[in-house]
Amino acid sequence: MRVLQPTLSxxxxxxxxxxxxAGVLLDLFAPQPYTGLPLLAAAPLVAGATLSxxxxxxxxxxxCVVSVAVDLERARPAxxxxxxxxxxxxxxxxxxAVNRLIxxxxxxxxxxxxxxxxxxxxxxxDPPREVGxxxxxxxxxxxxAEARIGGDFFAVLExxxxxxxxxxxxxxxxxxxxxxxxxxxxxxxxxxxxxxxxVTLGQRLDEALxxxxxxxxxxxxxxxxxxxxxxxxxxDGEELSLVNRGHPPPYLVRDGQFVRLDPAVPQLPLGVGxxxxxxxxxxxxxxxxxxxGTSLLLVTDGVTEARDKRGTFYDPVASRHLHRPFxxxxxxxxxxxxxxxxxxxxxxxxxMAILVVTxxxxxxxx
Numbered sequence: 001m002r003v004l005q006p007t008l009s010x011x012x013x014x015x016x017x018x019x020x021x022a023g024v025l026l027d028l029f030a031p032q033p034y035t036g037l038p039l040l041a042a043a044p045l046v047a048g049a050t051l052s053x054x055x056x057x058x059x060x061x062x063x064c065v066v067s068v069a070v071d072l073e074r075a076r077p078a079x080x081x082x083x084x085x086x087x088x089x090x091x092x093x094x095x096x097a098v099n100r101l102i103x104x105x106x107x108x109x110x111x112x113x114x115x116x117x118x119x120x121x122x123x124x125x126d127p128p129r130e131v132g133x134x135x136x137x138x139x140x141x142x143x144x145a146e147a148r149i150g151g152d153f154f155a156v157l158e159x160x161x162x163x164x165x166x167x168x169x170x171x172x173x174x175x176x177x178x179x180x181x182x183x184x185x186x187x188x189x190x191x192x193x194x195x196x197x198x199v200t201l202g203q204r205l206d207e208a209l210x211x212x213x214x215x216x217x218x219x220x221x222x223x224x225x226x227x228x229x230x231x232x233x234x235x236d237g238e239e240l241s242l243v244n245r246g247h248p249p250p251y252l253v254r255d256g257q258f259v260r261l262d263p264a265v266p267q268l269p270l271g272v273g274x275x276x277x278x279x280x281x282x283x284x285x286x287x288x289x290x291x292x293g294t295s296l297l298l299v300t301d302g303v304t305e306a307r308d309k310r311g312t313f314y315d316p317v318a319s320r321h322l323h324r325p326f327x328x329x330x331x332x333x334x335x336x337x338x339x340x341x342x343x344x345x346x347x348x349x350x351x352m353a354i355l356v357v358t359x360x361x362x363x364x365x366x
Contacts, residue, residue, distance in 0.1 A: 013051070013055075015046045015050075016043045016044075016046045016047045016050075016051070016059050017043075019039045019040070019042040019043040019046060020039075020040065020043040020059075020062070020063060020066060022039045024040070024066060024070055037067075037084055037087060037088075040063055040066065040067055040084075040088055041063075041087055041088055041091045043059055043063050044056070044059055044060045044063050044088065044091055044092040044095040044096075045091060045094075045095050045098075046059075047059035047060070047095060047099075048060075048092075048094075048095025048096055048097075048098045048099040049095070049098060049099070049102065051099075052099075053096065053099050053100065053103065056095060056096055056099045057096060060088075060089075060092030060093075060095065060096065063088050063092065064085060064088050064089055064092065067084045067085055067088045068081060068084075068085055070084075071084055071085075119178070120178065123153075123178055123181055123182045123185060124140070124153055124154075124181065124185065126138065127154070127155065127156040127355070128156065130360075131156050131157075131158050131163050131357075132158050132162070132163040132233070132235060132237070133163070133233070133235075133236065133237030133359055133360055134156075134163055134233060134237065134357040134358065134359060134360065135328065135329050135357070135358045135360055136156050136329060136355075136356070136357050136358075137328070137329035137330040137332070137333045137355075137356050138154055138333065138353070138354060138355045138356070139333040139334070139336075139337050139352075139353070139354040140152065140351075140352070140353050140354075141302070141337065141348055141351070141352040142348075142351050150177055150178070150351035151169055151170040151171065151177030151180070151181065151351050152167075152168070152169050152170075152181075152300045152302065152351040152352065152353035153166075153167070153168050153169075153170070153181045153184060153185055153353065154166060154167040154168070154298070154353055154355045155185055155188055155189065156355070156357065157188070157189060157192050157193070159192050159193050160193070161196055161232060162232050162233050162234045162235050163232070163233045163235075163357075164192045164198075164201075164230070164231070164232045164233075165230075165231045165232075165233075165298070165355065165357065166184075166188050166192075166228055166229065166230050166231070167228070167229050167247065167298040167299070167300065167353060167355050168184055168226050168227060168228035168229070168247065168270075168300075169226065169227045169228075169247065169300045169301060169351070169353075170184065170226050171225050171226065179212075180209070180212065180226065183208055183209060183212040184205060184208070184209060184226060184228070184270075186208075187204065187205050187208035187209070188201075188205060191204040191205065191208075197285075198230050198232055198241055198242075198243040198285055199243055199285060201230060201243075202228070202230055202243050202245055202270070205228065205270055206245075206270045206271060209226055209270050209271040210271055213271060225246075225269045225270065225271045225272045226245075226269055226270040226271050227245060227246040227247040227248075227269045227270070227301075228245045228246075228247055228269070228270055229242065229243075229244050229245070229247040229248075229249075229250060229298055230242070230243040230244075230245070231243075231250070231296065231298065233290060233296075233357070233359070237290060237292070237359045237360075238289060238290065239287060239288075239289065239290065240287065240288050240289070240290040240296060241285050241286070241287050242261060242263070242285065242286040242287075242288075243267075243285055243286075244263040244266075244267060244286070245267050245268065245269050245270050246266070246267060246268055246269035246270075247269075247300075248299060248300065248301050248303070248304045249261050249262045249263065250296055250297055250298045250299070251296075251297040251299075251316060251317070252288070252290075252294055252295070252296060252297075253294070253295040253296075253297050253326070253332065253356075254291070254293060254294045254295070255325050256322065256323040256324045256325055256326075257323070258297075258316055258317045258322070258323075260317060261286065261288065263284070263286055264284050264286055265284045290359050291359070292359050292360070292361040292362060293358070293359065293361055294358070294359055295326065295329060295332060295356050295357065295358040295359075296356070296357050296358075297316070297332065297336070297354070297355075297356050298354075298355040298356070299316075299336075299352075299353065299354050299355075300350075300351065300352060300353045300354075301350060302340075302348070302350040302351050302352030302353065303316070303336070303340055303352055303354065305350065306340050306343055306344050306348075306349075306350075306352070307343075307344065308343050308344065308345075309345070314339075314340055314343045314344070316336060316339070319339055321335065321338075321339045321342070322335055322336065322339060328358070329356035329357065329358045330356075332356045332358075333354050333356050336354055337352075337354060340352065
């Protein structure tokens with residue numbers, strides 16, 4: 001990930017220097033004594049809050065020297081000179097103490113971030129680049145600052161029934177949603193290996209989330225739900241099956257053309273505590289052909305509900321920047337993420353997950 005605005009590291013030095021120079025000018029040319037003292041004292045404060053300890057110490061020492069030099073230049077008596085030096089020195093010591101506290105808190109925060117990222121990576125590991133006949137790529141942008149994941153999740157798994165995948169969205173976002181994500185991902189990895197039907201797999205996930213909700217806070221249990229899209233690609237890559245539980249529909253992408261795959265019969269999300277619209281065991285499975293070179297694009301509502309300044313929702317089908325061939329799934333993930341960022345001017349009000357699987361062309365006969 002590129003770090004933007006590298007020149008910002010020079011700003012603290014510029015502010016400290018500006019305060020120091022302004023204080024000197026006021027002390028030299030203003031008619032009243034002590035006019036520049038507040039600005040001279042501000043220089044150590046800025047340095048202590050923004051620079052390293054050694055740099056802040058250098059600014060404090062320089063400010064003390066400058067304060068004495070200005071008073072000598074103005075031929076002030078010893079008492080005002082000592083008052084100026086005492087004020088600048090005391091504020092400088094306080095600035096250095098603040099600097100040490102900030103450094104300590106920064107180290108503690110860095111450790112907490114490392115632990116949180118390790119936990120998050122364990123909950124939502126990166127999918128393999130290749131699974132069966134498919135090439136795989138994924139991307140994630142969390143709405144909560146400094147978080148790698150939030151309420152969105154995805155997984156890809158090779159099973160005896162073909163390559164199965166899931167993308168979903170737990171109600172809520174940020175770290176509090178990670179617990180529900182861990183339940184959904186764990187249940188999917190367990191049940192996808194042994195459940196022959198995608199419909200039954202969805203029911204098993206519903207039961208797992210209901211059990212987890214029953215053990216949680218009553219308010220969370222009654223208000224929580226999870227949208228999910230289950231997909232299965234046959235072992236030969238020819239057939240794609242979909243079960244949509246209240247999730248934004250996926251897209252078939254080929255040669256820059258996007259086709260949205262709306263479900264034949266809408267179904268309720270997981271964990272709402274109600275029976276499915278369709279009778280048990282009769283929920284429809286949408287089946288389409290997946291030709292070589294075709295990609296399946298799965299997204300969360302962080303993509304489809306992204307808005308521009310006018311409040312218009314983002315639609316990849318209508319985008320002018322995506323209608324071109326994508327050789328690899330990574331290229332489509334990157335292009336879509338950049339396009340959404342362009343649409344929203346970089347604002348992310350919700351978690352955004354993108355999963356792309358592309359059926360590789362068959363290997364030439366030996």
